[in-house]
Amino acid sequence: MIDLVITPLFYLALLGLLLIFIMALLSPLETLNWWAGWNHEADKEIVLTSPPDQTRTEKATHYAVYLTAIGGISAADISSRERHFLNDLQEQLPHLVIIHDVFPFSVTNNPLNGERQLSWLWQKIHNSRMKKSGLILSGLIFVRNLLQVAVSGDPRYGPMYNVGVAKEIGESLLRQGYVPGSGIPISVMGWSGGGQIAIGTARYLHEAFEAPIYVISIGGVMADDPGILYVEHLYHLNGTKDKFPKVGEILYPGRWPFLKYTAWNQAKRNGKMSVIVPGPMVHTGRHDYFDHKATLPNGQSYLDKTVEIISGIISDIDNSE
Amino acid sequence: MYDFDLNSLGSIISALFHVIGGVLQLDPEVYRVVMAHPYGTRFAVFILFLAGLSSTLGQSVVLFANRVKLRRFLFSLVMFAISVVVSAFLWAIAIWLLVNWLTSNTWLLIDVWTGVALSYAPLVFGFLILLPYLGRIIDDILRVWVLLAMLTGSLAFYPENLGGVVLAGILGWVSLYLLSSLPLWVRVQEWYWRFSTGTKKQTSTQDLVEEYVSEIHEAANEMRGDTAVSGEDEA
Incomplete structure (x- = not known):
C-alpha cells in the first residue's frame, strides 16, 4: 500500500529533477543565441518606440528603474502590491521618473508570455496561479527566472546577459527623456533576484550613459558581480525574517568576508554599501516588504515603511548630488 | 570483469558505458582490459574524441561570445574536439619519452597513448560545464578526475615505481605548457582558431x-x- 503511494511520488520527484536539470542546461541559450545573432543580428541600434516625454522629464531630478522578483512573467504583469509601492513612491517624490517596463529575466526584455515558443505554457501556468489552482506548477516560473539570475551572476555569461538587460533599461530611460551625460542619478531598484540584475547592469548603464548609478536592493539575492565597483552606493533592505539574501552570501565565494580582494569586499571596504533593516519583513508573500496590511509596532504598514526608507534614500542622493 | 565486446553496435554502446563507468570509478582493471583488446586503442581514442566534443560544447561560450555562425559553430565543435585528441597525443608522447628516460622500464607508445586517451573519459560529461554557476565547479572537478584517472592508469601498469611515472606525467604536462607558450605554437593556435571559426581572432x-x-x-x-x-x- 505504501509502495503504491511512494513509488509514483519518487518517479514524479525524479521527473521534476530531470526537468529542472534540462532547464538549467538550456538556461544560458537565450542569452548566447541573442549575442551570437543566430536568430537575428544583435540589435545595436537604440530604438525608441515613442518620442521622449519632454514635459515630464524637464522637471526630473532622479530616475528610478524597478526590476521585479523571480515570480514575474513580464514587466506588465507585476503584482498589485508592487504597483501600490510604485504609486506611493511616485506620490512621495513627484520629481522622480519611475521606469518599470523592463522584465529583468530576459536579455531582450521578452516577457514569458511574449514572442517565444512556450509563451502559451507560461501564460497557462500564470493563469492557473492567479486562480490558486496551479501553485506547484508555478514553481517552474520561479525556477526559470532563478536560472536567469544564475546566468547573470556567472562570469562567463553575465557580461552578455547584463549588457543586454542594460540596453533595454537604457532604451526605456531614453523613452522617458533621460539625457545621457546629464549626470542625473539613476537608481536601480531590484526585488529578490532583481537585485542581482541591478548590480549586473550597473556597470554598463554607468558606461553607456555616463551616469551615477545607485542600487536599492529590496531583499536582493546578489552574486559577487564585479558590477558592484561601478555602483555609487548599494542600499540593501533586509527584513529580519527574510533569509533569502543569505543564499547569495553563501553561494558566491566573492562575497565570503575572508576573501579580502574580491570586487564585493573591496566595495564594502570603501563604504559603498549600507544594510538597512526595515522591520520583521519576510522575502515574499504576506508580511513582505510591500504588505500594506501588516504593521510595525508603531502602526505603520510594511509598505509605508519600505516607501519611507526608499524615498528617504532617493531624497538624500538628490540633496548630495 | 568488463563487458568488452566490439562486434555489434549494441555491444559497442554497452562497452562504452562499462569502460567510461570503470574509468570514473578509477578501476585499474578497465585499463588492462582495454589495452589487451586488439581494437582497444581505437576504442580509447573514440572515447577521447567524445570527451573532446562534450567538453568543447561545455566551453562553447567562447564561440558564442565571438559570434561564430551556426554552421561554423558545429564545425568548430568537431575541430576543437580534434585538437583535444592532438594535445592528448602530444602529452602521451611526452610521458612516454620521460618514463623511458626517468625509469628503467620500457613502455610502448601505443600503451601510453591508450592509457592517456582512456583517462579523458570523465570529460564525456564536459557538456555539464554549460550549467550556470555549477558549470565552473564541474569543470574543475572533471579536470581533477582526469588526473586521478591518469594516476589509476599508471597504477595498472607500473605500481612499483609510481613516483617516477607521476613525475613523468607532471613533467610531460609542464613541457606541453611550455610548448604552448612558444610564439610559433601561439601562431598555430591563432591560425587554428581562424580556420575553425571563420572569425579573425579570439576576443x-x-x-x-x-x-x-x-x-x-x-x-x-x-x-x-x-x-x-x-x-x-x-x-
Whole structure:
C-alpha cells in the first residue's frame, strides 16, 4: 500500500529533477543565441518606440528603474502590491521618473508570455496561479527566472546577459527623456533576484550613459558581480525574517568576508554599501516588504515603511548630488 | 570483469558505458582490459574524441561570445574536439619519452597513448560545464578526475615505481605548457582558431561587451544630438 503511494511520488520527484536539470542546461541559450545573432543580428541600434516625454522629464531630478522578483512573467504583469509601492513612491517624490517596463529575466526584455515558443505554457501556468489552482506548477516560473539570475551572476555569461538587460533599461530611460551625460542619478531598484540584475547592469548603464548609478536592493539575492565597483552606493533592505539574501552570501565565494580582494569586499571596504533593516519583513508573500496590511509596532504598514526608507534614500542622493 | 565486446553496435554502446563507468570509478582493471583488446586503442581514442566534443560544447561560450555562425559553430565543435585528441597525443608522447628516460622500464607508445586517451573519459560529461554557476565547479572537478584517472592508469601498469611515472606525467604536462607558450605554437593556435571559426581572432567576452557598450554610448549620444537639434528647430 505504501509502495503504491511512494513509488509514483519518487518517479514524479525524479521527473521534476530531470526537468529542472534540462532547464538549467538550456538556461544560458537565450542569452548566447541573442549575442551570437543566430536568430537575428544583435540589435545595436537604440530604438525608441515613442518620442521622449519632454514635459515630464524637464522637471526630473532622479530616475528610478524597478526590476521585479523571480515570480514575474513580464514587466506588465507585476503584482498589485508592487504597483501600490510604485504609486506611493511616485506620490512621495513627484520629481522622480519611475521606469518599470523592463522584465529583468530576459536579455531582450521578452516577457514569458511574449514572442517565444512556450509563451502559451507560461501564460497557462500564470493563469492557473492567479486562480490558486496551479501553485506547484508555478514553481517552474520561479525556477526559470532563478536560472536567469544564475546566468547573470556567472562570469562567463553575465557580461552578455547584463549588457543586454542594460540596453533595454537604457532604451526605456531614453523613452522617458533621460539625457545621457546629464549626470542625473539613476537608481536601480531590484526585488529578490532583481537585485542581482541591478548590480549586473550597473556597470554598463554607468558606461553607456555616463551616469551615477545607485542600487536599492529590496531583499536582493546578489552574486559577487564585479558590477558592484561601478555602483555609487548599494542600499540593501533586509527584513529580519527574510533569509533569502543569505543564499547569495553563501553561494558566491566573492562575497565570503575572508576573501579580502574580491570586487564585493573591496566595495564594502570603501563604504559603498549600507544594510538597512526595515522591520520583521519576510522575502515574499504576506508580511513582505510591500504588505500594506501588516504593521510595525508603531502602526505603520510594511509598505509605508519600505516607501519611507526608499524615498528617504532617493531624497538624500538628490540633496548630495 | 568488463563487458568488452566490439562486434555489434549494441555491444559497442554497452562497452562504452562499462569502460567510461570503470574509468570514473578509477578501476585499474578497465585499463588492462582495454589495452589487451586488439581494437582497444581505437576504442580509447573514440572515447577521447567524445570527451573532446562534450567538453568543447561545455566551453562553447567562447564561440558564442565571438559570434561564430551556426554552421561554423558545429564545425568548430568537431575541430576543437580534434585538437583535444592532438594535445592528448602530444602529452602521451611526452610521458612516454620521460618514463623511458626517468625509469628503467620500457613502455610502448601505443600503451601510453591508450592509457592517456582512456583517462579523458570523465570529460564525456564536459557538456555539464554549460550549467550556470555549477558549470565552473564541474569543470574543475572533471579536470581533477582526469588526473586521478591518469594516476589509476599508471597504477595498472607500473605500481612499483609510481613516483617516477607521476613525475613523468607532471613533467610531460609542464613541457606541453611550455610548448604552448612558444610564439610559433601561439601562431598555430591563432591560425587554428581562424580556420575553425571563420572569425579573425579570439576576443575575450568582456572586451567584446565593452565594444558593444561603446556602440550604445555613441548611439545614445547621437540621439542626444538629434534631440537637441530638433529642439532648436522647433524654437
